[in-house]
Amino acid sequence: MPPLLSVRNLSVRFPSRAGLVRAVEDVSWDVNAGETLAILGESGSGKSVSASAVMNLIETPPAVIPQGQILFQGQDLLRADAETRRRINGKSISMIFQDPLAALNPVYSIGWQIAETMRVHGIAPDVAQARVIELLARVGIDDPERRMKDYPHQFSGGQRQRIMIASAIALKPQLLIADEPTSALDVTVQALVLDLLKEIQAENGMGMVLITHDLTVVERVADRVVVMQAGRIVESGTSREVMRNPRHDYTRRLLDAVPGRAGFSDIATGQPLLSVQGVSKIYGGHARQFARLQTQPVRAVNDVSFTMAKGETLGIVGESGSGKSTLARMILGLDDPSSGTIRFDGTPIQGLSPQDAYRMRRRVQFVFQDPTASLNPRMTVQQIIAEPWAIHPDVLPKRQWRSRVAELLEQVGLKAEHADRYPHQFSGGQRQRIAIARALALRPELIVCDEAVSALDVSVQAQVIDLLKDLRRDYGLSYVFVAHDLALVRDFATSVLVMYGGKIVEQGPVRQVYNAPQHDYTKALLRASGLVPQQAA
Known part of the structure; x- marks a missing residue:
């Protein structure tokens, strides 16, 4: 049978002050029904541009597509009219975007937005609403009948990505293009989402193009792999061939950069820098507007206490919605705790004068998730x-x-x-x-990193982590490192907190927690990451 989608000799160029930038150059690949093709490569290698061309998301002009064909079931999409594109996009070909916050409209509820795709393609409103509830439940959003009325800002980064996935699979497309679909997800939800995508693929014979920098995801779901560098394909083959016997130097460098292979970092023993005592954060409560909406208060962080030393890297891991990012925002003073005390270098950060707050912000910086x-x-x-x-x-x-x-x-x-x-x-x-x-x-003395490297491909991720380690050594920097990648935390952090439901369920040196986890949730996270705990001798 002919391929479901065939990209032939595709080139894409963008104008700049220095001339045309060759973002994609003479690229060819196929994906069959029921098959998963993974496209690997560094940021800027042309992965997402290729996918955008398939979805007609590249403005031409100013961009130029000087050559190539994109054949979907034999029809060249580059030469299709606007009406044909509207019939195909969303229904036959769907896409999960890399940045869910930018892709979701902030003024509409997420239920309305998921249902929009179905309404545009003629699904009755009552049928669409029932389907929205079903989809939200399938991608792991609790209480979907209530949460479908909420807005994008009321969800964590990982939850917004799950909402994007629900929207993309609403009409059971023949082809799904997934641009970093699990980069913002914790490992347990990542496993569930990948299993869900494979399940839908098996049910519908759906082809899938997976754009990713996560080689663990490639090993888990991909049938074939295309490796791109500087807009060109440098290697292709079955997943087993490319992952086990890479031929190109660039592919070998990608595999060598996979986290989880380095040893544990030494435990920091400096003076206390950050002290968090009995901190809780409650959203909602007794405000009249919440009473009118009959919304229950949400305890995002619940009685959290820990201390970190100067020069330490504290990893905070847990599922999306476990309170990691809320805790990070309170450490920075962006949110005030409902109760408890946070001290930086011995000084409470709540109630600082404008001058003192100005001085503290110079000492503490933040790298946001988005x-x-x-x-x-x-x-x-x-x-x-x-x-x-x-x-x-x-x-x-x-x-x-x-x-x-x-x-x-x-x-x-x-x-x-x-x-x-x-x-x-x-x-x-x-x-x-x-x-x-x-x-x-x-x-700064302290950098709070909220999923700071989750959007980076593995080679650049390794470079940035090495840079952060060098800065820690040279300048005595400390880090609060919020992440869902447990292999990365293993390589970089000196101590770790495991959060679940707003609480700390386990904490200690990384070596101790990873080698001899005590809590069932920690054990589940390590298993889902492929880091099977081994009891210390």
């Missing part, structure tokens, strides 16, 4: 990274800003010439690197 939302789209990269120096003018003379921005960009794997570009001109992984560079600008 770089698209945290980077100002109207500012260049130069302006974004230099902004902390404008706020704290005594840090660096203005004449040195340009050269220091170039140094920071190169440290995080970008180029000095990227300083004059805007955030929308970068891939998701590249935007996260810019956010990390901005956090490093003030040389």
Whole structure:
């Protein structure tokens, strides 16, 4: 049988001040019904651009597609009219986007948005609503009848990704393009979502194109693999062939960068830097507007206590919605705890005067989970990274800003010439690197990283983690590292907190927790990550 989708000699170019950027160059690949094709490669290698061309999401002009065919069931989509595209997109071909917060409309409930795809293609409203409830339950959203009325900002990053998956599979498409579909998910939900996608694929004979930097995901679900570098395909083959016997040097470097192979980090023994005592965060409660809506208060963080030392890297792991990000925001002073005390270097961070808060923010920086939302789209990269120096003018003379921005960009794997570009001109992984560079600008004492490397491909992820380790050694930096990748936490953190339902269920040195976990939830996380615990001798 002919392939379900066949991309033939596709090239995509984007205009820039320096000329045309060859984002995709002479790329060819096929995917069959019932098959999963994984496309691997670094950020900016052309993976997402190829998928966007299939979905007709590339504006031409200004972009140029000088050659190529995209054949879906024999029909060339590059030459299809707008009406044909509307019939196919969403129903026959669907896509899960990398950035769920940017893809979801903030002014509509998530139930309305999932049902929209079905309404556009003629599904009756009552049938669509019942299907929404079914889909939300299948992707692991609790109490779907109530939560379908909520808005995107009321969900965690991982939950928003599950909502995107529910929307994409609503009409049981023949082809699903998944652009980093599990990058924001914790390991247990990641396993459930991948099993769900494979289950739907088996039921409907759906073809799937999986764009990812997670080689564990590739090993789990992919039948065939295409490896891209600088817009070109450098290797392709079955998943077993590519993962076990890579032929190209670039593929071998990707495999060598997979986390979980390094030894445990030494335990930090410095003076206490951060102390959290009995901290809880409750949303809702007795406010009149909540009483009118009959909404129950939500205890996002429940009586959390821990202490971390200077020079320590504290990993915080747990499912989406377990309270990790809420705890991180309270440490930064972005949210106030409902009860309890947070002290930074012995000083409570609640109730600080404006002058004291100004000084503390210089010492503590944050790398957000979603770089698209945290980077100002109207500012260049130069302006974004230099902004902390404008706020704290005594840090660096203005004449040195340009050269220091170039140094920071190169440290995080970008180029000095990227300083004059805007955030929308970068891939998701590249935007996260810019956010990390901005956090490093003030040389803080503590950096809170909320899934800071989850959007990066494994080779750049390894480079950034090595950079963070070097900064920890050279400058005595400390990190609070919120992550769902337990293999990465194993390599980087010195101690770990395991959170579940807003509580800490286990904490201690990484070696102790990983080798001899005590709580059933910790054991389940390690099994789902492929890090089977071994009892210490």
